[in-house]
Amino acid sequence: MKRTFQWILASLLSILFLMNACNNDDNTTTDPVDDTPIGQNDDEPTTDDEPTTDDEPVDPPGVGEKAGTVEVFNADLVSEGYVLINDAGADRVYLMDKDATIVYEWDLPFGIGNDVELLPDGRLLGIMKAESPEIQYGGQGGKLQFVNPDSSVDWNFDYSSAEYITHHDVELLPNGNVITIVWERRTAAEAEQAGSSLEIDIFPEAIIEVDPTTNEIVWEWHAWDHIIQDHDDTKDNFGVIADNPNLINLNYVTDKEGDIMHANGLEYDEVNDLIFLSVNFYHEVWVIDHSTTSEEAVTGSGGNYNMGGDLIYRFGNPKAYDNAMGERLFRNNHHPRLLDGADLGKFSIYMNGADLLQSTAYELLLPDPLELQPNTDNEPGIAWSFTDEALYAPRVSGMVRIPSGNRLITEGDFGVWEVTESGEVVWKFSTEGFFWRSYHYDLDDPGVAALGL
Numbered sequence: 001m002k003r004t005f006q007w008i009l010a011s012l013l014s015i016l017f018l019m020n021a022c023n024n025d026d027n028t029t030t031d032p033v034d035d036t037p038i039g040q041n042d043d044e045p046t047t048d049d050e051p052t053t054d055d056e057p058v059d060p061p062g063v064g065e066k067a068g069t070v071e072v073f074n075a076d077l078v079s080e081g082y083v084l085i086n087d088a089g090a091d092r093v094y095l096m097d098k099d100a101t102i103v104y105e106w107d108l109p110f111g112i113g114n115d116v117e118l119l120p121d122g123r124l125l126g127i128m129k130a131e132s133p134e135i136q137y138g139g140q141g142g143k144l145q146f147v148n149p150d151s152s153v154d155w156n157f158d159y160s161s162a163e164y165i166t167h168h169d170v171e172l173l174p175n176g177n178v179i180t181i182v183w184e185r186r187t188a189a190e191a192e193q194a195g196s197s198l199e200i201d202i203f204p205e206a207i208i209e210v211d212p213t214t215n216e217i218v219w220e221w222h223a224w225d226h227i228i229q230d231h232d233d234t235k236d237n238f239g240v241i242a243d244n245p246n247l248i249n250l251n252y253v254t255d256k257e258g259d260i261m262h263a264n265g266l267e268y269d270e271v272n273d274l275i276f277l278s279v280n281f282y283h284e285v286w287v288i289d290h291s292t293t294s295e296e297a298v299t300g301s302g303g304n305y306n307m308g309g310d311l312i313y314r315f316g317n318p319k320a321y322d323n324a325m326g327e328r329l330f331r332n333n334h335h336p337r338l339l340d341g342a343d344l345g346k347f348s349i350y351m352n353g354a355d356l357l358q359s360t361a362y363e364l365l366l367p368d369p370l371e372l373q374p375n376t377d378n379e380p381g382i383a384w385s386f387t388d389e390a391l392y393a394p395r396v397s398g399m400v401r402i403p404s405g406n407r408l409i410t411e412g413d414f415g416v417w418e419v420t421e422s423g424e425v426v427w428k429f430s431t432e433g434f435f436w437r438s439y440h441y442d443l444d445d446p447g448v449a450a451l452g453l
Helices: 002-027 188-194 446-450
Strands: 069-072 082-087 092-096 102-105 112-118 124-129 142-147 153-158 164-172 178-184 205-211 216-222 263-269 274-279 284-289 313-315 333-338 346-351 360-365 381-387 398-401 407-411 415-419 425-430 435-441
Touching: 082 112, 092 112, 112 435, 124 164, 142 164, 178 263, 205 274, 274 333, 284 333, 333 398, 346 398, 346 407, 398 435, 407 435, 415 435
Parallel strands: 112 164, 164 263, 263 333
Antiparallel strands: 069 425, 082 092, 082 435, 092 102, 112 124, 124 142, 142 153, 164 178, 178 205, 205 216, 263 274, 274 284, 284 313, 333 346, 346 360, 360 381, 398 407, 407 415, 415 425
16 A cells, blocks of 8 residues: 555656646747837837847857958958957957957956956956846946956955946046946835836946055945936926936936946046946936045036036937937947047947947047037037948947057947948958957057067
């Protein structure tokens, strides 16, 4: 009798196991990932910075091997140099030549939180992934690191908790300090009191400056201190958005996941002590006065522009502050970058064009002085642009100017293009990957020399 009972029990367990296995198999086929929260004042989707491929990992090529496929369309116009590839999908950073041969690669055990750059002393500066991040959106980081040429960590700064996490981008300042972007939690109750329409925890942007010699945060700016809303006149920050272009409309994006701004890039203006912040879900770049103290940055006064932490300038999407004047230029944007030398005063950016299914790389002529006026066309002029029917990446991507005058354009889901001033495509690199950015380095660049190349 006991044996019969055991046999029946075993049979039942087997049936349950098979039923569960069948259910799991049924769940393995899913709809394509839709990571496109909708902006309240937009008809088009916006995007995040996570790869969407579910392909099985394969052994990547190593040093001395080809990273992918190169097409040369005009060898006479291809710029000599190395290309640093940030492959966020594979958590890889490698340096390759223009034949796509990998000449150097780093072992980065934590994976990249998107941006990694080669410094003149041969170290990398990067934003890396926290071990167990509690805030998880596309592009999350949690660690800032200097990485030596031998892949050992020279400096590590952890900034990740249930309340905040660094993400996307990191920049080295001339004083040796590091700035980065931070998502910071505001509870549903705080958000409601501030005039949010979402009734959930939200994660607006902040910027922190860290001294690597002490790990001290020596300067900070919070978007939360500079918001306006016209949703509820019984709550804080109520006002007329169109009359306050230097403030941020808290309810411009109704992303139900709480990532309401999704900044994705930093650029520092050493001449004017300004920070340019690319804000993807607002389809804008915000300009912030870094000359303020942290205390002044909370307010609307102080600093070189006497505007505290209010926005000095903004561009790309007048709709974001209810401005009927000026042509909207950006449909999602990545990689803000200031030009220098003869091009001082120009600014480059990659416009993803998520709703257009076509991307455009722009160089813009910024106004001088930078200022915002209500109900006025505040948009910069277009100094140069490039697009192509084959150029489209709804996420990540970017552009850098090469000393030759050519542009190196990263198409996030494809690879890298090199185009001339006249718009001629002279070189392409492609392979499987999810490319955050690429950077050009001359053959005699100090950082390259420090690697022994």
